[in-house]
Amino acid sequence: MASVTAPDLVSGVLAGDVGATARMITLVERRSPELEQHLQPLYRAARSAHVIGVTGPAGSGKSTLVSALAMEYRRQDLTVGILAVDPSSVFTGGAILGDRIRMGGLSGDPGIFIRSMATRGAMGGLARAALDAVTVLQAAGKDVVIVETVGVGQAEVDIVGLAQTIAVVSVPGLGDSVQALKAGLLEIADVHIVNKSDRDGASRTAAELREMLRLSKRQVGQWNVPVQLASSAKEEGLAEVLDAFARHREWMQRSGELERRLRRNASARIRWAATDLVERRLDDRQPMFARAVDAVLEHTSDPLTEARRLVDALI
Amino acid sequence: MASVTAPDLVSGVLAGDVGATARMITLVERRSPELEQHLQPLYRAARSAHVIGVTGPAGSGKSTLVSALAMEYRRQDLTVGILAVDPSSVFTGGAILGDRIRMGGLSGDPGIFIRSMATRGAMGGLARAALDAVTVLQAAGKDVVIVETVGVGQAEVDIVGLAQTIAVVSVPGLGDSVQALKAGLLEIADVHIVNKSDRDGASRTAAELREMLRLSKRQVGQWNVPVQLASSAKEEGLAEVLDAFARHREWMQRSGELERRLRRNASARIRWAATDLVERRLDDRQPMFARAVDAVLEHTSDPLTEARRLVDALI
Numbered sequence A, B: 001m002a003s004v005t006a007p008d009l010v011s012g013v014l015a016g017d018v019g020a021t022a023r024m025i026t027l028v029e030r031r032s033p034e035l036e037q038h039l040q041p042l043y044r045a046a047r048s049a050h051v052i053g054v055t056g057p058a059g060s061g062k063s064t065l066v067s068a069l070a071m072e073y074r075r076q077d078l079t080v081g082i083l084a085v086d087p088s089s090v091f092t093g094g095a096i097l098g099d100r101i102r103m104g105g106l107s108g109d110p111g112i113f114i115r116s117m118a119t120r121g122a123m124g125g126l127a128r129a130a131l132d133a134v135t136v137l138q139a140a141g142k143d144v145v146i147v148e149t150v151g152v153g154q155a156e157v158d159i160v161g162l163a164q165t166i167a168v169v170s171v172p173g174l175g176d177s178v179q180a181l182k183a184g185l186l187e188i189a190d191v192h193i194v195n196k197s198d199r200d201g202a203s204r205t206a207a208e209l210r211e212m213l214r215l216s217k218r219q220v221g222q223w224n225v226p227v228q229l230a231s232s233a234k235e236e237g238l239a240e241v242l243d244a245f246a247r248h249r250e251w252m253q254r255s256g257e258l259e260r261r262l263r264r265n266a267s268a269r270i271r272w273a274a275t276d277l278v279e280r281r282l283d284d285r286q287p288m289f290a291r292a293v294d295a296v297l298e299h300t301s302d303p304l305t306e307a308r309r310l311v312d313a314l315i
Helices: A006-014 A018-030 A035-045 A062-075 A098-103 A125-139 A154-160 A176-182 A202-216 A238-255 A257-284 A286-297 A303-314 B006-014 B018-030 B035-045 B062-075 B098-103 B125-139 B154-160 B176-182 B202-216 B238-255 B257-284 B286-297 B303-314
Strands: A050-055 A080-086 A112-118 A144-149 A165-170 A191-194 A227-229 B050-055 B080-086 B112-118 B144-149 B165-170 B191-194 B227-229
Touching (some): A006 A018, A006 A125, A018 A125, A035 B303, A062 A144, A112 A125, A125 A144, A191 A202, A191 A238, A202 A227, A238 A257, A257 B286, A257 B303, A303 B035, A303 B257, B006 B035, B050 B062, B050 B154, B062 B238, B080 B125, B125 B144, B125 B257, B202 B227, B257 B286
Parallel strands (some): A050 A144, A080 A144, A165 A191, B050 B144, B050 B165, B080 B112, B080 B144, B165 B191, B191 B227
């Protein structure tokens, strides 16, 4: 991996090389300036993978479930990329996956790429990085990309919202269905998964979710949000979950919803790239920016006036 | 409130009028286009309040503690603004405070302004809105502004990070101190509060925190992060907490840390205002933007190239 040079990096990713893909995602995480030249060819070459977002409350067994679903995809001979995104891991960086790769039986299979991502710096950065990492995995030829988030805050909703199919994981007991509702997850789910279906109360949780879905009257077009029971431990319901994902994607293609979501994504990415560009240009000329900060601190001006002045002068 | 017109709104806020202040914060939340003209005079007139961020895990009793601290400030004859920010409340909006205002004995006192804010739309929007709302409360003449967040994700860390003094609340038991550490809260705290100090294990939790602080060796300059026991229910330790806040601010002023934090804030606000401006200008000319989205979707171009083209053409 250390010997991979810049042009080789892009061709390495395009050839599906694991080392090149990993290194590219590191560049994506770091938002390094050289990123742009690599992402441009990758974006244009990116194949159309099925991008699936998986979220749900802590303790719902998302990670194990995602590993089990990935193995099920492998049984169907599809290649899988997994991005485990942890917006709450601000300072520690993302090293949560070592054990999981060993435990999940996912190591050594070149058809699976698994990676954890943590945030660095400003809010919003992680969503951009996650989306770029999805592009890298698409360019690396993965058929399916699963973006998994830990926890249920705004950041998670934003990140998972970038997916084509959004799966929300609940578990029986502890009022999880209510918890999901509270965090707004009921509204964004395309597929509900009740995990640990071997536990007591699983079918009651599923029934509650179905009732809540009925009451919320959320039926985007003709898509009827399914509630699927699954158990990673017993390997039950996994093929049915993948089937629900596939049916959702078919419906999206038929209904025009896929086009709508892809447009929304492309629009967000152009906008993000534009604001990144502007922020970089504002960084470039320090003296003028420092004078603007002085004026704001002295209250002789305000951030809006200074921003306007800087944008007009520098961009 | 309905009769307040635009110029009156600004003078109403500056006079400390509750209705005008509330309406102004609503404009801030909505990111309405007319916001700018109001914020400019408010920013220039804003007094230098002590801005305190309070965060901590769910169940730590933050809200009740903040109410109790606000009442303690009132006993010291200082005016207080409270912003309760809930990044997880994406869809429901923020109506969590009705009961609290009634319960907390805070209603009817013009020296306290309390408001909940929820996010609308994109990640990052809430941090900007929270910072603008702080400006509104400063302009309204509050001596102290407390920004309280619910939960401990990246969004919360970002929002609380905008404060001058950051307080992290723990409670005895349930491994809360470890939980705080995990979320990176140990690193950002200027003051630790162990709430519900009447519970068993409060002093052990405080001792654990002190030990962790010792191990982490975080001593920015000469500031020794205090760990303060408090009980909202028994009204114990509240004056001591306020004293810790005041000592932190004095230290910041002496050490130059306040200047550093205010510069960082001003810089972030100018940058945000600049990217807002750019995003608005990109919105303005739809046909060109739509063609860019088409090119990205057809993979004949990529978001970075299109962003560059749009910025150069439109800004």
